[in-house]
Every structure is written in C-alpha cells, then in structure tokens.
Amino acid sequence: MMSSIMKNSLRNNITFIVITVAVLGCRKDTPVPVIPNPPDGCTEDWCHDFPPEPGFGYVFTSSGTQYLSPCFNPNNNDEFVFLRTGVSANAELVKYTISTKEESVLCNSVPIATAPKWGKQGWIVFSTTNWKVWKIKDDGTQLTQLTFDVNDQFPMFNFEGDRVIYARMKNYTNFELEANPDLYNEYKMMVIDLNGNFVDSVMAPHVVPGNYYQNWTTAAVDENNQFFFVGEFEGIYSGIYRVSSDLDNVTSSPVVSLYSSSPIGLVTDIVYANGNVYYTRFREALYKGSTSDGSRSKIKIGCRTRYYHHLSISNDGSKLLVQKVISTPLDEVNIDVQNEVWLLEIDGCGTEQVIGE
Secondary structure, eight states: OOOOSSSSSSHHHHHHHHHHHHHTSSSSSOOOOOOOOOOOOOOOOOOOOOOOOOOTTOOEOOOOOOEEEEETTEEEEEEEEEEESSSSSSSEEEEOOOOTTTEEEEOSOBBOOOOOOEEEEEEEEEEBSOOOEEEETTSSSEEEEEOOOEEEEEEOOOOEEEEEEEEOOOOOOEEEEHGGGGGGGGGGEEEEEETTTEEEEEEOOSSSSTOSOOOOEEEEOOOOEHHHHEEEEETTTEEEEHHHHHHHHBBBSEEEEOOOOSSOEEEEEEEEEEEEEEEEEESSSSEEEEEOOOOOOEEEEEBBEEEEEEEEEEETTTTEEEEEEEESSSSSSEEEEEEEEEEEEETTSOOOEOOOO
C-alpha cells in the first residue's frame, strides 16, 4: 500500500501547487494529451454543474445512510465489504453477497476511519479515528488492534495478504518541521506481519524539501508485489509511479503521467489489474492507464455532480466496484451528497447499482 508521506497535510500540498504555478507561470506548458472518452453506449446521460459558488462557499451535507469504500473478497468475487454510516454511532463494516443480496455486520464497535482492505489470508484491515491499525477476520471474529504508534493510517496488504503496509505519521507543526527538517524522517511506511510484529520500514527520498513525492493513501499492488502510488515530481505535473516489492526502488519517471493543478482532479484511489491501473480523480472521470506504455482512457465521465471514489477489482479482473458520489444542489448554497455502491464491467459498461437509496 501506500499512504501519504506527504508534507503535513493536503493543505500544504495544495499550497505547494499554487506556489509552483505562480513560479512556473511564464514557462511554456507541456501539452496535455487528449484522453479518449468511453465508447458510445457506455456513458451516462446526465452530468450537471453546481450553481455559481457563493462567497463563503458551498455547504455540503449527507442525509440518510451512506455506503462507502467497497472492497472485493480477493478469494470470492461474489462477496465484498463496505462501510455504512448514518445507522449507528460508528461506521459499520458490512459484508455483502452480490448473488443473494445478503449482508452481515462484521464490526461497529470501533470508530473505523479509512477504507477496509481484504487480504487473501481472510483478514480485513482498517485504521480508526484515533489512527490505529486494526484487523478482523472476515467472519467478524478476532477483532484485534495491531499498531500503537501516534498516527498510523491507511493500511493495505501485500499481494499474498501476509504483510500489512501502512503509513506512520507524526503530529509535528509546520514550525517544528521547518526548524528541524530531520523530523521528516519520522514519516515512514511500516511493514508488519499479521500479528503486528515489525518486519521493515522505508523512508523514500523527496525532490522538493518538505514535499514528499509519495502519496500512499492511494495505492495498488500487482501480482509481483510491485506497488503503484501517486506522486509529484515536477511542480503541477504528477504521475503514478512504481516501487519494487521491498519499497525501496522507485521509478524515476511516472508509469502514467497525470496533469493536476488544483484540488479538483486530485487522484482519490488506484487499483491494478491486467497490466493497467484504474484510478479516480476528485469530481472528475474514472480512468484506465497502461503500465506498459502510459496510455490513458476514460472508463466513466464524471463531474462535480457525479463522480467515482473508492475502487475495487474482482480477482479475475472482469468487474469493478465503485463508490459513486452523487451531489445534488438543493439551492444556491446547499449541496446534498449521497454515496452508493455500483458494479461495473471492467470497461465501464454494464453498470448496476448494488447498494443505495
């Protein structure tokens, strides 16, 4: 996996992007390639914009039950887990069977904060609102806290499902980091076994001081335990990079180039299948990028009123689960946001709502 070994927060990354745009504004822009749209018949026929933004910004609210972060069972394409909010005090971790529409609540006793990841050994991992990594068996038993550091986030499995990789963050202020840049070395990717025992850690280099190119909150792993993650190397241009199974050997150029200059369009999730990375961008489209030649295409068109968030691919590479975000302007200020789980064919066609109001 991989989580953000980012500067101090998304806010700092956005500040860096804005500064970079200002500094490089007089340079000749690199042409942004045209990305093919989905084939005819595979697009949805509605996509609207928000009303003009008021001076104090929009007010986003979510009414009712929300269905978030679907993740396939890597051993059974008929099952997945997701998070359900709006029902109990904590988010519920729910297991769902597609063919029978049966569901069971696996956990609601701890405050789950990040997307659950389901490993091949039958364990599910997540982190909580107090930033600790937990595991639970996929039958809802053996709920166990795995980490006890200050700020442990965004766990995921290696391909075999016998190692957990997560980001160990630290709660330093900007002042502390600027006064002592060595504190950045405390931001690491940690590798533990299924019992929480330390296996390895890695701190990858950064290009711009204080702006680490890793963003491992969104990452994917292939069958060779190569990890793909989003990073920024050259100002506003970013990409999806590849790192070897030991997490040390990062490619010096992106496997897939991205062009992002604002919070709109930032990558929110990545999954891997059949030599391609599938990724979503905030309030934008759902994309496919080839890890062999870097070419890109749109699987689904998105916009501010409809886009796609968390992704999961079936183990045979034929289906794609998505968290679909539908934002409806109620008036000139208030935006109602609903989250549903949809099942797509891997090419983006054949869409089916699985869970939603």
